Each structure stands twice: as C-alpha cells, then as structure tokens.
Amino acid sequence: MQTFAFDPVEMPEGTSEFRAEVRAFLRDELGSAPAERRANSWSVFDATFSRKLARRGWIGMTWPKRYGGSERSALERYVLLEELLAAGAPVGAHWIADRQSGPALLRYGTEAQRERYLPAIAQGECFFCIGMSEPNAGSDLASVRTRGVKTGEGWRITGQKVWTTHAQQAHTMIALVRTGDGNDVAPEAPAAPAPRGGASALGRPGGGPKRHEGLTQFLIDMNTPGITVRPIPDLVGDVHFNEVFFDEVLVPHDRLLGQEGQGWQQCTSELSLERSGPERYLSSHALFVELLRAAAAPGGRTSEAMQQLLGCAVAELWTLRQMSLSVAGQLAAGRDPAVEAAIVKDLGNSFEQALPRRAQAVADAGLALEDDAPLARVLALLLQTSPSFSLRGGTREILRGIIARGLGLR
C-alpha cells in the first residue's frame, strides 16, 4: 500500500512579526463588522477591501516582482490567509485569482498573458472566476460540453457553465471548454483523477481516457458580447454563484491558456492549490469564536457538553492546521501532494460542516441562545450554509475515491 506524508514544517523567520502586522491591520479594518458577515469570509465580494490588501502587497504575494508580486514565501502567505479567514475578512473578490488563476497563468500563460493579467490581479483590479462545472458535468467533469470552434478570427464558444462563483462581478473566467471530440468517444478503461474528482476518479463506468482529451482552457473576459450571467440565490438568499451562458462568444486566439487539448491536465495541476488551504477547515470559525465568547462571558456557566465541544474542536483545529501547513510546505518545495490535499479537504470540510450541528446540540442541552445574540445569528447562518462546504471544490465521495486511488486501494 502506498502512503502519505504530513511532514511538519518550520515557519520562516519573521513570521510572528508578520502575523502581528496582519492582525493589527485587520483590527483596524474589521472592528465593527457584524458576526454573521465574518461567518462568510471568502464568499463575500468586497473589491475595496481587496484593494486595501493589494496596496500592502498581500495579493499575489509569492509571485515574481516583475508581475506585481512581492516574492514572499508560501508559508508567509499561509499566515496571511489564516489570519484573514480567522478574522472573517471579506476576501471573496480576489480569492480565486490569488489562489489558482494567478498560479495557473504563471505556469501555463504566455508572457503577454502574464503581463496583461498578473499585475492587475496583484493590484486588486482584475478578479477571476472558475468556469468548470456545467449542468451535467460536476463530479464527472469530463462530461464538459461547452464547445469551442476555431475560426480565422478566434475561437467561437457556445455552451453553459453553472455554480460559477462571482461570475457577476469577475472580470475574467478561466473556462474549461471542449475543443476536440473526446466526449463522443465510448467509455472504456479507468482514467486519471479528475479535477473535481469525477466519475472516472472513482472508476465508475463512463470514464474512458479519451473523454479527458480535447479539453482546452481559455481566458474569457466577462464583458465579451454573447455572455449572459444569471445569478442563482442560495438557501439564505445570498447571490454569489451563477449560471453563465455563452452564445457564439468570440475569444481571440491569444486567450487560449497553455496548450490546446491539455485542459484536463492543466486543471488537475490546480487541485492541490484549491483543496488544501485554511479555507477548507475555517469556514465555521466565526461560530467557534462566538462559542468561546459565550463560554468566557462574565458570570456565564459552561456546561460539560460545551467544555467537551470546545476541547475537541481545539484539538481538531490544531491537527488540521498542521496538516494543511504541511501541504503548503510541500507545495512550496515544488511537490504536488494531491492525496494529502484531498485528505485535508475531506477532514477539514467534515470538521467545519459538523461544528454548527455540534453547537446546536450543545444549545439544545442548555446553552442560552438569545435570538439576536451574535452566537445565535452565526449559528443560524452556518446551519444553512454548511451543507455546501463538502460540495464546493469537489464532493466528499469524490475526494475519498481520489484518496483511495492515491493509496493504491482501488
């Protein structure tokens, strides 16, 4: 059986000072933000806040200076991210570009593409969205049917994406598009793990290797004629994801990212970046903070159930943090810890998804929950939003299939 590695990492010198700097900035900026807004953190689109981070060099902070980056280490970036998320900062506007679109451009982009997009991302002037999922292509991403046809003037793209986070505000989408005939090929043997996981990752019939061919990534500016964005309100009425329709959208030849037909491999290489960060276990952190506040309130009594919940949560959080940090360290060392990243996401999502239900159980057992208290508001919000934690970025079942395959168990 193969195994996995979560070697401990050593934080670089100066980390504590940097952490203190970020905390001081966040104290000034977020002083009066209501608790339920803090509970949404990386879902909240706030371009003004992103630009404030940009002015400090905190977007694209690991990228080369010639593209607007600050050439700081991946572990310093990790410190920044965990402080932003722990404080519930509204980081949704630049999150996708900073986490994966920028690195994809650095890896696969032409010099002209890098110069066009990276400095604008680092300045908080260009926001990205991810155009992978379609109505019949979520876990089974190889079923993508949005089609690109090469013409003399550029690529004509027609089709539909769905669940596209912040498509209504983003400037550019990296879209996965079918440009070859792979989808028409009859399924046969098992194929490589899918970016979102995919039926093929689980070895389900339907995942032939050819289906992963003929896919290409494009940089599509969202103001191009022929694009229609239709918001989808979520359970609590927030609008952050969308349907996106493409009707013969003309995309210039020089907006093809990487190589024609290599879209699958390129998406796959983003996996570990998308799955292993602190956003995969801190989505319920605002609730954890409110629970601590309730436990520490003057005159408040802490039940045994509450003590157990807090003690377990601290132990789990600490473990997840060490694992996630380890993946960040491996990425910084140039490795691709795909299995470890999937493990972090699966365990992290399980933790952040369970916390609201565990808190509710404690509340039922006697924690005083006044209707308008921050704790009650955050709990109500997270009970409704937490089901999505194990869907976005690849579902639980799919991740477990990838982990099993990575360990040689299937």
Ligand SMILES: Cc1cc2nc3c(=O)[nH]c(=O)nc-3n(C[C@H](O)[C@H](O)[C@H](O)COP(=O)(O)OP(=O)(O)OC[C@H]3O[C@@H](n4cnc5c(N)ncnc54)[C@H](O)[C@@H]3O)c2cc1C
């Ligand atoms: C908040 C949020 C934001 C998102 N943002 C984006 C975005 O910006 N861009 C984007 O492209 N996508 C985005 N998505 C889409 C997300 O990637 C998909 O929802 C996810 O990959 C699952 O696909 P699906 O919704 O089609 O569900 P399905 O693939 O239909 O899955 C439904 C259920 O069946 C299970 N299942 C599927 N196949 C198998 C199998 N072979 N074996 C066992 N179980 C299986 C799944 O685990 C799941 O429980 C977002 C989703 C959410 C919830």
